[in-house]
Amino acid sequence: MEQKIDCAQACVNGCVLGDKCPNIEFREAAAQFIEKTSLDQMLELAQERLRKRMTEPPKWILPEDL
Numbered sequence: 001m002e003q004k005i006d007c008a009q010a011c012v013n014g015c016v017l018g019d020k021c022p023n024i025e026f027r028e029a030a031a032q033f034i035e036k037t038s039l040d041q042m043l044e045l046a047q048e049r050l051r052k053r054m055t056e057p058p059k060w061i062l063p064e065d066l
Helices: 026-037 039-055
Strands: none
Touching: none
């Protein structure tokens, strides 16, 4: 039986399910990205995303859309 948990809250200090994590493929992809990407490249990616976000128009979230 697969456990249902809110990973964003339960796993803030690390995965609590270990090898039973339903998102293990994402964890492996993240680990490979960290291993293969230099800190300078990560900072460039973050700065570019911030630039794009600052130039995008605001996105309104209305209560009836929730």
